[in-house]
Amino acid sequence: MDLLSEEQLTRWKEEGYLIVPSFFSDEETAEMLGEARRLLDEFDPTSHPMTTFKTAADGEHVGDDYFLNSGDKVRDSLLSYARSHAGFGDRDPRSQSKLAADIGYFLEPSSLSPATDSSPSQLLVPPAQSINKIGHALAVLNPVFRKYTLENERMRQVAKDLGEQEDPRVLQSMVICKQPRIGGRAVPCHNDSTFLYTDPPSAIGAWIALEECTPQNGCLSFLPGSHKISRTHQRFVRHPSGKGTTFIDVEGVEPNEEKWDEMDGWKEAACPAGTLVLIHGSVMHKSPPNPSDKSRLIYTFHMIEGGKGFVYDEKNW
Ligand SMILES: O=C(O)CCC(=O)C(=O)O
Numbered sequence: 001m002d003l004l005s006e007e008q009l010t011r012w013k014e015e016g017y018l019i020v021p022s023f024f025s026d027e028e029t030a031e032m033l034g035e036a037r038r039l040l041d042e043f044d045p046t047s048h049p050m051t052t053f054k055t056a057a058d059g060e061h062v063g064d065d066y067f068l069n070s071g072d073k074v075r076d077s078l079l080s081y082a083r084s085h086a087g088f089g090d091r092d093p094r095s096q097s098k099l100a101a102d103i104g105y106f107l108e109p110s111s112l113s114p115a116t117d118s119s120p121s122q123l124l125v126p127p128a129q130s131i132n133k134i135g136h137a138l139a140v141l142n143p144v145f146r147k148y149t150l151e152n153e154r155m156r157q158v159a160k161d162l163g164e165q166e167d168p169r170v171l172q173s174m175v176i177c178k179q180p181r182i183g184g185r186a187v188p189c190h191n192d193s194t195f196l197y198t199d200p201p202s203a204i205g206a207w208i209a210l211e212e213c214t215p216q217n218g219c220l221s222f223l224p225g226s227h228k229i230s231r232t233h234q235r236f237v238r239h240p241s242g243k244g245t246t247f248i249d250v251e252g253v254e255p256n257e258e259k260w261d262e263m264d265g266w267k268e269a270a271c272p273a274g275t276l277v278l279i280h281g282s283v284m285h286k287s288p289p290n291p292s293d294k295s296r297l298i299y300t301f302h303m304i305e306g307g308k309g310f311v312y313d314e315k316n317w
């Protein structure tokens with residue numbers, strides 16, 4: 001049975017994103033939020049290389065081994081989903097505890113003191129409040145989040161209703177925390193196909209609010225319809241040196257002239273907990289920092305086309 005109405009599908013096609021309120025019940029949302037909080041509480045800074053999550057806007061690219069190794073778990077997730085959409089966890093030879101240990105924690109840069117010659121960086125806030133994101137393959141590594149990804153019948157139905165992908169595969173899955181007050185990081189304007197490249201581009205994001213998201217605590221904003229004109233002319237890849245990541249031009253694709261951030265028509269996507277937001281891989285979106293005292297935890301995963309001869313490229317991070 002279709003879960004998305006004709007009207008919702010029309011909006012998706014016109015705007016390049018779709019807000020589906022109350023997609024998950026209060027119980028389901030509470031289970032995901034509880035699991036996210038449990039993972040945060042489990043974070044042990046003494047066994048962590050203090051990897052922070054930074055974006056290109058910081059003038060520096062993420063790239064240490066911890067980040068890329070976490071990307072390798074994403075490759076694992078691709079392979080696993082290629083084998084089966086359901087139940088592969090039981091067949092994974094690695095034990096659950098090993099899998100839990102593979103989850104990557106990325107620190108909010110402002111939660112760390114600068115390192116000096118005489119002392120390394122120190123956490124300035126309690127460990128559970130220092131994390132920017134937990135990833136990048138929660139859908140494989142964590143049984144609770146796995147249950148709400150493509151193993152979830154209603155999620156699979158939504159992917160089918162969108163009618164864009166013949167054989168959706170989960171590429172990355174993570175909890176993004178905009179921590180109260182120190183969640184100082186804005187997510188700059190971008191489209192997701194730049195980061196999750198296939199030829200041709202096919203990414204679709206499923207973004208789930210685990211807490212209320214408002215303009216004050218860093219809700220998403222979209223430029224409706226931008227998916228029709230934005231071209232994925234750059235892609236995020238492993239640096240050819242093997243160290244770090246960089247952007248390269250996509251051959252034969254002209255860069256856009258538009259200055260997306262300055263264009264009229266941006267819309268805030270404030271939403272209550274339990275809301276599903278579907279994000280077309282080409283639509284421009286962003287989110288501001290969270291200076292408020294309310295946290296903004298979300299779970300998100302991205303799907304790419306696994307069929308139709310679409311090519312997933314080895315250069316991807
Ligand atoms: O959660 C955010 O603020 C940004 C997330 C995002 O860009 C995405 O899920 O594609």
Ligand SMILES: [Fe+2]
Nearest residue numbers: 190191192285
């Ligand atoms: Fe995004």
